[in-house]
Amino acid sequence: xxxxxxxSTADFKxxxxxxxxxGRAIYETLFERxxxxxxxxxxxxxxxxxxxxxxxxxxxxxxIGFPVMSLRDLSRATGLSMGGIYSYxxxxxxxxxxxxxxxxxxxEELLARAKDLSDPRTALETxxxxxxxxxxxxxxWFSFLYFETRSLPHEHQxxxxxxxxxxxxxxxxxxxxxxxxxxxxxxxxxxxxxTLIALIQDRYLKPWKHxxxxxxADDYAQRVLALMHCAIEHP
Amino acid sequence: xxxxxxxSTADFKxxxxxxxxxGRAIYETLFERxxxxxxxxxxxxxxxxxxxxxxxxxxxxxxIGFPVMSLRDLSRATGLSMGGIYSYxxxxxxxxxxxxxxxxxxxEELLARAKDLSDPRTALETxxxxxxxxxxxxxxWFSFLYFETRSLPHEHQxxxxxxxxxxxxxxxxxxxxxxxxxxxxxxxxxxxxxTLIALIQDRYLKPWKHxxxxxxADDYAQRVLALMHCAIEHP
DNA sequence: GTCTATATTCGGATAGAC
DNA sequence: GTCTATCCGAATATAGAC
Numbered sequence: 001x002x003x004x005x006x007x008s009t010a011d012f013k014x015x016x017x018x019x020x021x022x023g024r025a026i027y028e029t030l031f032e033r034x035x036x037x038x039x040x041x042x043x044x045x046x047x048x049x050x051x052x053x054x055x056x057x058x059x060x061x062x063x064i065g066f067p068v069m070s071l072r073d074l075s076r077a078t079g080l081s082m083g084g085i086y087s088y089x090x091x092x093x094x095x096x097x098x099x100x101x102x103x104x105x106x107x108e109e110l111l112a113r114a115k116d117l118s119d120p121r122t123a124l125e126t127x128x129x130x131x132x133x134x135x136x137x138x139x140x141w142f143s144f145l146y147f148e149t150r151s152l153p154h155e156h157q158x159x160x161x162x163x164x165x166x167x168x169x170x171x172x173x174x175x176x177x178x179x180x181x182x183x184x185x186x187x188x189x190x191x192x193x194x195t196l197i198a199l200i201q202d203r204y205l206k207p208w209k210h211x212x213x214x215x216x217a218d219d220y221a222q223r224v225l226a227l228m229h230c231a232i233e234h235p
Numbered sequence: 236x237x238x239x240x241x242x243s244t245a246d247f248k249x250x251x252x253x254x255x256x257x258g259r260a261i262y263e264t265l266f267e268r269x270x271x272x273x274x275x276x277x278x279x280x281x282x283x284x285x286x287x288x289x290x291x292x293x294x295x296x297x298x299i300g301f302p303v304m305s306l307r308d309l310s311r312a313t314g315l316s317m318g319g320i321y322s323y324x325x326x327x328x329x330x331x332x333x334x335x336x337x338x339x340x341x342x343e344e345l346l347a348r349a350k351d352l353s354d355p356r357t358a359l360e361t362x363x364x365x366x367x368x369x370x371x372x373x374x375x376w377f378s379f380l381y382f383e384t385r386s387l388p389h390e391h392q393x394x395x396x397x398x399x400x401x402x403x404x405x406x407x408x409x410x411x412x413x414x415x416x417x418x419x420x421x422x423x424x425x426x427x428x429x430t431l432i433a434l435i436q437d438r439y440l441k442p443w444k445h446x447x448x449x450x451x452a453d454d455y456a457q458r459v460l461a462l463m464h465c466a467i468e469h470p
Numbered sequence: 471g472t473c474t475a476t477a478t479t480c481g482g483a484t485a486g487a488c
Numbered sequence: 489g490t491c492t493a494t495c496c497g498a499a500t501a502t503a504g505a506c
Contacts (some may be wrong), residue, residue: 040489065385067302070481081491082483092482147382150300191448191458194441195434202433213426223426223466230465231458275471305499316473317501327500473506480499488491 012217015133021106022137027051029105030098037094039087049088052078057095058140066096066148096144096151100160103138103145107163110134111170120177127171128196128228129221135204136217142204168193175232185235192231199224247452250368256341257372262286264340265333272329274322284323287313292330293375301331301383331379331386335395338373338380342398345369346405355412362406363431363463364456370439371452377439403428410467420470427466434459 016022021029027050031043040046056077060069071092075082089095114127135142149160172193176186203210203220210220251257256264262285266278275281291312295304306327310317324330349362370377384395407428411421438445438455445455 042489045489063385065300065302067300068385071483072481083485083492084490086483087489090483150298150303188450188458191450194437194444194448195462198433198437199430202429206429209429213429215423215426223423226469227430227462227466231462234461277471280471306501307499318474318503319472321501322471325501471506473504475503475505477502478500480497482495482497484495485493486491487493488489 010129012133012136015130016137019134019137021102021134024051026102027054030054030102033101034098037090046088049078049080049084052080053085053088053095054099054140058144061144061148066144066151093151093153096148097153097156099141099144099148100152100156100163103141104159104163106134106138107131107167111167115170120174120181124171124174124178124228125225127167127174128200128224131167131200132203132221132224133217135200139204139207142201143207146201146205164197168197171196179232179235184233188235192228195231196224196228199227245364247368247371250365251372254369254372256337256369259286261337262289265289265337268336269333272325281323284313284315284319287315288320288323288330289334289375293379296379296383301379301386328386328388331383332388332391334376334379334383335387335391335398338376339394339398341369341373341376342366342402346402350405355409355416359406359409359413359463360460362402362409363435363459366402366435367438367456367459368452370435374439374442377436378442381436381440399432403432406431414467414470419468423470427463430466431459431463434462 024047027047028043030050031038031046038046040049053074056074057066057069060073060077071082071085074080075085078085089098110130111127114123114130117123117126145160149157152160168190172190175189175192179186179189203217215223259282262282263278265285266273266281273281275284288309291309292301292304295308295312306317306320309315310320313320324333345365346362349358349365352358352361380395384392387395403425407425410424410427414421414424438452450458
């Protein structure tokens with residue numbers, strides 16, 4: 001379509017090849033963005049220990065929930081001592097805040113990319129497809145934020161809700177644009193946006209279902225887009 | 236359609252008029268089913284205090300989560316003392332177990348009703364419509380169970396997952412039947428069932444969104460069914 | 471049938487040694 | 489840069505009074 005794009009990211013494989021927020025790069029980002037709160041100064045140490053902390057958190061919380069996961073649990077699971085953990089976080093809730101920050105960063109980057117595309121229909125499809133792909137890669141992070149938002153301090157809780165609200169508004173505006181270009185009534189565009197978000201979330205919230213069905217991220221995205229177009233055309 | 240049905244429950248109003256699990260009836264059911272665990276013997280006292288306990292729980296937990304809600308919080312919110320509360324529950328987790336029991340009871344009743352209908356298409360539509368209606372009435376209960384399943388003891392946790400699994404299997408079988416009668420390939424029926432459940436859940440999990448949009452339960456059901464038929468017809 | 475007072479356990483956080 | 493030892497507050501649960 002747009003030749004200005006250097007290469008297509010329309011399928012999961014090529015999206016993943018370019019996606020920056022994977023593996024240790026995530027923890028380098030986290031370290032950079034929290035340098036002042038982390039007493040350990042060397043990235044070398046920090047990156048490996050941050051990875052331990054978040055891997056353990058994502059192993060424990062889906063089973064028992066963040067409030068029930070004690071820092072002693074975390075200490076056991078990471079191999080770090082209580083004191084060791086506290087040199088990376090100044091309080092337990094900071095773990096949740098860091099997750100929120102990363103999810104916010106990623107979501108905003110994806111949305112900005114999609115909005116840059118000139119054709120509304122392409123922008124809409126790209127936004128949805130890339131969200132499905134990114135949440136596939138960062139399943140733990142998005143799922144954690146969804147279930148543990150209530151563990152965040154008030155202001156960060158608001159920010160977390162705003163991540164979803166911004167995405168929803170953007171989708172709804174894009175749907176309006178697509179519809180206007182084809183003279184379709186726009187009345188229920190917000191509800192379609194809500195539904196699209198529900199479908200994006202369902203995949204990362206219930207990986208056991210979706211991996212059991214064996215449907216690939218590409219096929220899932222395809223199916224969601226087909227349903228969307230059906231809904232857009234029948235207001 | 237089926238004249239054996241004494242009256243239609245195809246719209247929310249008439250469904251609600253017949254639905255037994257509302258208001259104090261819920262707590263009478265709860266008392267009956269937990270008589271042996273409750274030290275208070277008079278239904279008169281029990282019903283009013285159970286209502287206090289669950290109303291307070293549904294006010295507190297959506298904001299802070301069940302593990303963070305202390306029995307002292309609950310004591311303050313209900314006006315009952317710690318000891319008073321413990322004459323209705325023998326442990327904190329019993330609150331969550333009782334919610335699970337009621338949700339299980341309601342879900343199974345609805346599913347049994349729908350399956351009794353002879354026409355697969357009507358059964359499928361009824362199952363979905365009535366689930367949307369029932370979860371509208373029992374929003375607090377269903378939402379609590381979704382978010383707080385992890386607070387249940389292991390065996391009850393399994394039972395909670397099975398509620399959803401049974402519904403999913405039933406929907407997928409009904410979709411297969413509808414498709415077979417029209418010579419449509421059945422390959423992705425399980426995924427459609429998963430999607431339908433996601434849409435049913437989205438409405439009770441995010442009431443603020445759906446009530447803001449102002450879409451009625453009837454309209455929502457209509458729209459979900461339209462999407463479903465679109466998906467059924469394009470495998 | 472309900473309340474007050476209390477036993478007991480456990481979790482978050484920190485100070486100072488290594 | 490990390491660990492050990494410890495403090496303190498809070499939560500569940502219960503015993504016995506009213």
